[in-house]
Amino acid sequence: MRDYIIVTENLSYSYKTAGGAQINALSGVSLKIERGEFVAIVGVNGSGKSTLAKHFNALIPPQSGKCVVCGCDCADSQNTLLIRQNVGMVFQNPDNQIVAALVEEDVAFGPENIGMPPEMIRERVRFALAAVGMEDYRRQAPHMLSGGQKQRVAIAGVLALQPSCMVLDEPTAMLDPLGRREVLSAVLELNRQKGITIVYITHFMREAALADRIIVMDGGRAALAGQPKEVFYQAEKLKKLGLDVPLPADIAWRLRQKGVSVPPVVTEEELAVALCR
Amino acid sequence: MPLSLENVSYVYMKGTPYERRAVDNVSLEIQKGEFVALIGHSGSGKSTLAQHMAGLLPPLAGQVKIDGTDPCAKGKEALTARRKAGLVFQYPEHQLFAETVFDDVAFGPRNLGLAEEEVRERAATALDFAQMPIEEFGARSPFQLSGGQMRKAAIAGVIAMRPDYLILDEPTAGFDPLARGLFYEELKNLHKKSGMAVIMITHSMEEAIELARRLLVMSGGRIIIDGQPERIFREQRGELLAAGVTAPAIVSLTDRLRAHGFSINADCLDADDLVAELLAVLPGKGPGDAR
Amino acid sequence: MLGNITFGQYFPGDTPVHKLDPRTKIILTIIVIAATFTAADFWAYSLLTAFFVFVTALGRLSFVRLLRSVKPLWPIILITFFVHVFSGQGETLFRLFIFKITGAGLTQGILMSLRLVFLILFSSLMTMTTSPLELTDGLERLLRPFRRIGLPAHELAMMMTIALRFIPTLLQETERIMMAQSARGADFKSGGLTRKARNILTLIVPLFLSAFRRADELATAMEARCYHGGEGRTRMHELALAKSDALAALIVVFLAAVLAFIKWCG
Numbered sequence: 001m002r003d004y005i006i007v008t009e010n011l012s013y014s015y016k017t018a019g020g021a022q023i024n025a026l027s028g029v030s031l032k033i034e035r036g037e038f039v040a041i042v043g044v045n046g047s048g049k050s051t052l053a054k055h056f057n058a059l060i061p062p063q064s065g066k067c068v069v070c071g072c073d074c075a076d077s078q079n080t081l082l083i084r085q086n087v088g089m090v091f092q093n094p095d096n097q098i099v100a101a102l103v104e105e106d107v108a109f110g111p112e113n114i115g116m117p118p119e120m121i122r123e124r125v126r127f128a129l130a131a132v133g134m135e136d137y138r139r140q141a142p143h144m145l146s147g148g149q150k151q152r153v154a155i156a157g158v159l160a161l162q163p164s165c166m167v168l169d170e171p172t173a174m175l176d177p178l179g180r181r182e183v184l185s186a187v188l189e190l191n192r193q194k195g196i197t198i199v200y201i202t203h204f205m206r207e208a209a210l211a212d213r214i215i216v217m218d219g220g221r222a223a224l225a226g227q228p229k230e231v232f233y234q235a236e237k238l239k240k241l242g243l244d245v246p247l248p249a250d251i252a253w254r255l256r257q258k259g260v261s262v263p264p265v266v267t268e269e270e271l272a273v274a275l276c277r
Numbered sequence: 278m279p280l281s282l283e284n285v286s287y288v289y290m291k292g293t294p295y296e297r298r299a300v301d302n303v304s305l306e307i308q309k310g311e312f313v314a315l316i317g318h319s320g321s322g323k324s325t326l327a328q329h330m331a332g333l334l335p336p337l338a339g340q341v342k343i344d345g346t347d348p349c350a351k352g353k354e355a356l357t358a359r360r361k362a363g364l365v366f367q368y369p370e371h372q373l374f375a376e377t378v379f380d381d382v383a384f385g386p387r388n389l390g391l392a393e394e395e396v397r398e399r400a401a402t403a404l405d406f407a408q409m410p411i412e413e414f415g416a417r418s419p420f421q422l423s424g425g426q427m428r429k430a431a432i433a434g435v436i437a438m439r440p441d442y443l444i445l446d447e448p449t450a451g452f453d454p455l456a457r458g459l460f461y462e463e464l465k466n467l468h469k470k471s472g473m474a475v476i477m478i479t480h481s482m483e484e485a486i487e488l489a490r491r492l493l494v495m496s497g498g499r500i501i502i503d504g505q506p507e508r509i510f511r512e513q514r515g516e517l518l519a520a521g522v523t524a525p526a527i528v529s530l531t532d533r534l535r536a537h538g539f540s541i542n543a544d545c546l547d548a549d550d551l552v553a554e555l556l557a558v559l560p561g562k563g564p565g566d567a568r
Numbered sequence: 569m570l571g572n573i574t575f576g577q578y579f580p581g582d583t584p585v586h587k588l589d590p591r592t593k594i595i596l597t598i599i600v601i602a603a604t605f606t607a608a609d610f611w612a613y614s615l616l617t618a619f620f621v622f623v624t625a626l627g628r629l630s631f632v633r634l635l636r637s638v639k640p641l642w643p644i645i646l647i648t649f650f651v652h653v654f655s656g657q658g659e660t661l662f663r664l665f666i667f668k669i670t671g672a673g674l675t676q677g678i679l680m681s682l683r684l685v686f687l688i689l690f691s692s693l694m695t696m697t698t699s700p701l702e703l704t705d706g707l708e709r710l711l712r713p714f715r716r717i718g719l720p721a722h723e724l725a726m727m728m729t730i731a732l733r734f735i736p737t738l739l740q741e742t743e744r745i746m747m748a749q750s751a752r753g754a755d756f757k758s759g760g761l762t763r764k765a766r767n768i769l770t771l772i773v774p775l776f777l778s779a780f781r782r783a784d785e786l787a788t789a790m791e792a793r794c795y796h797g798g799e800g801r802t803r804m805h806e807l808a809l810a811k812s813d814a815l816a817a818l819i820v821v822f823l824a825a826v827l828a829f830i831k832w833c834g
Contacts, residue, residue: 018421044453045424057792081794089792092451096782097789101732102701108804113794121804143736144295146319157793173451176319176480177523203453206526242455247526247548254552260559268530272537275559333747364751371741372748374773384770388753420777434752 005165005197006033006056010065013051025051027220038191038198040208043217044242049201053169057089085114088158090168094150103153104138110161128156132186148179152186165197205244209266229264278344280330280442281306285339287325299325301498309441312468313476314485317495318521323478327444331364363440367447369431378430379415385438403437406467425456444476461488482525486546496520511544578699584812585627585697590706592813596820597694603824604686612830619823620689627697637692638685645681652677704728709807722798745774
């Protein structure tokens with residue numbers, strides 16, 4: 001039997017705007033995320049990505065449908081703390097998720113909340129900062145760091161709780177290319193080396209291309225899902241949804257339009273090899 | 278007359294342990310009607326340079342001149358010069374303050390001391406750029422708009438000043454691809470229609486190529502490259518890489534394909550060009566061949 | 569912007585004064601200040617001055633910097649001085665306009681101003697050698713027993729922590745918004761009163777909105793990291809009293825005893 005860490009069944013969520021309009025942020029989303037997987041969730045603004053992500057960390061209790069995380073039902077508030085220890089969450093704005101005025105104090109915040117002994121907290125802080133390459137900055141003030149560094153501190157803060165899964169909600173949207181690379185390689189390493197399940201929400205298709213699986217959200221539904229190759233093969237549909245396609249996949253699609261048969265590709269190398277044949 | 282910088286330098290927190298040189302002896306000239314992209318990684322000094330250009334931050338050394346006048350000086354002339362340059366900061370939606378979209382966009386023109394009629398006319402034109410007709414959006418609260426609309430309303434607030442030099446600091450940060458594409462279409466139209474110079478700070482080489490006829494690359498507070506985007510990729514690729522600027526995806530894909538033995542033109546900067554080149558060299562699949 | 573205010577600023581160091589437990593420093597500072605307020609003659613103040621010099625030297629702090637911390641509070645000290653001088657009882661020394669100045673009033677004025685100066689100096693000694701975080705920690709620990717009578721010790725400390733974290737961020741933001749509105753012709757320096765007020769509004773509204781937005785996002789992020797109030801919370805750095813704390817306490821108690829002796833038996 002497969003080991004699923006997150007399972008949603010027919011999950012729906014709606015709310016009223018200040019203007020009184022009813023917004024269906026999620027309508028009937030059913031998906032399964034396996035332990036150890038790296039899943040990217042993509043979609044334009046307002047497609048329901050963030051609302052979905054907040055369910056995984058029990059920040060939003062399900063209105064209708066089911067959300068089961070690590071075997072715990074999110075609807076039961078008794079499970080909330082356990083779920084949050086197991087599924088960490090990193091948000092878009094690095095400035096607004098750092099609590100303390102010192103890097104190491106901030107990383108310690110999570111473990112302190114669950115009442116860990118001081119000795120163990122110090123050990124976890126060391127481990128978490130080392131995992132994102134920020135150990136030299138532990139006595140620094142967060143507002144003196146770059147965006148990428150702040151976001152890595154935020155990741156360390158989540159990591160210090162040793163979660164089995166990490167949900168990142170557009171962690172690179174406010175960063176420059178350098179910061180994006182820093183964060184992405186830190187996340188990849190956590191997935192590959194430490195086996196942490198990653199749910200990665202992004203606009204950047206180049207980042208999504210690195211995932212094991214991509215889920216495309218549109219209007220509160222999961223419109224497309226599959227391996228990057230399969231998803232990018234449907235370039236036309238993605239473009240209709242207002243999304244990019246990585247260039248190699250786009251070129252392959254354009255060649256197909258001209259009658260050239262090209263297999264599904266994601267990377268430059270794959271395209272080059274496919275065309276050589 | 279142009280917007281010019283002469284040996285401009287700036288240092289943050291001078292005389293403290295946190296001292297940081299942001300702009301280092303920069304000289305350049307921008308003519309009315311140009312579309313310039315300013316690129317460089319964070320901390321390269323782009324944003325500081327933009328503030329100098331807009332006359333908002335007096336340089337520690339060197340001179341800024343807008344149409345021949347120092348905008349940082351005192352007096353009426355300097356004020357006039359300052360108003361010729363409009364700077365849109367990063368995340369400009371965070372500077373909205375008024376009760377209605379119209380009042381917010383009208384804030385600048387009213388500060389210019391214009392008659393209310395003229396103010397309304399300018400606000401309407403500026404909101405047209407944002408594709409937010411004044412009849413529909415003018416009376417709405419800016420804080421109940423969507424994120425993208427808030428951003429565009431804030432930008433309209435600067436455009437309503439009718440600057441000769443419009444400087445935008447990463448105007449599409451955080452936009453999804455759809456919104457980004459639409460915004461650039463609108464910006465291109467505005468540039469064509471108004472004849473103002475547009476100076477856009479960006480991280481993306483793709484955007485720079487698509488929009489600008491001139492590219493400035495900044496690194497360590499200096500302008501290290503100043504030229505036409507197409508030529509820069511051909512002639513100064515090494516410098517670009519050294520400045521930490523990523524080459525556009527199309528350049529690296531073309532390189533990769535050439536390395537695999539495809540004899541295609543190295544200067545493709547457009548997906549359509551690349552496809553045409555590939556069709557010409559793919560055996561048995563050229564445009565003339567029926568499949 | 570706020571760079572020249574010395575009062576309350578922390579100067580990192582590795583001296584015995586820096587290393588004292590923040591709780592020790594808070595309590596001992598209160599005792600010393602209380603002692604200052606009982607001191608009423610030349611010998612008592614000489615002793616206090618000597619003690620001040622001793623701690624400053626031990627903490628490797630600059631006297632000039634410490635004295636500068638008194639500067640922003642000069643007006644209050646002056647007002648205190650004159651209020652006491654003019655309201656003194658007893659024999660008139662001389663007259664100034666409608667005021668009569670008495671010997672007792674003059675003594676009282678000097679005494680009260682001196683006490684205020686020492687109050688500022690000793691509190692600056694504490695804040696300059698204790699990081700804001702340690703101070704918050706120490707306060708929380710000290711206030712803990714009062715939780716039983718409904719004092720929200722943890723919440724107060726958490727508020728201080730978050731304020732410390734966000735003050736620099738909000739200052740940066742203020743500067744940015746100010747510039748952005750200047751780019752639209754706002755003038756924060758000149759113009760009439762109504763115009764100025766309107767321009768300030770263009771700064772205050774975005775700042776408030778931004779603070780609310782940040783607070784909202786921060787609250788979500790804190791919740792996501794298992795924050796659920798002070799219940800069952802531990803700390804990474806448990807405060808622990810050391811021998812040096814006992815020694816410091818002894819010195820201060822001795823000082824207070826001598827001051828008491830001077831006052832009541834001297």
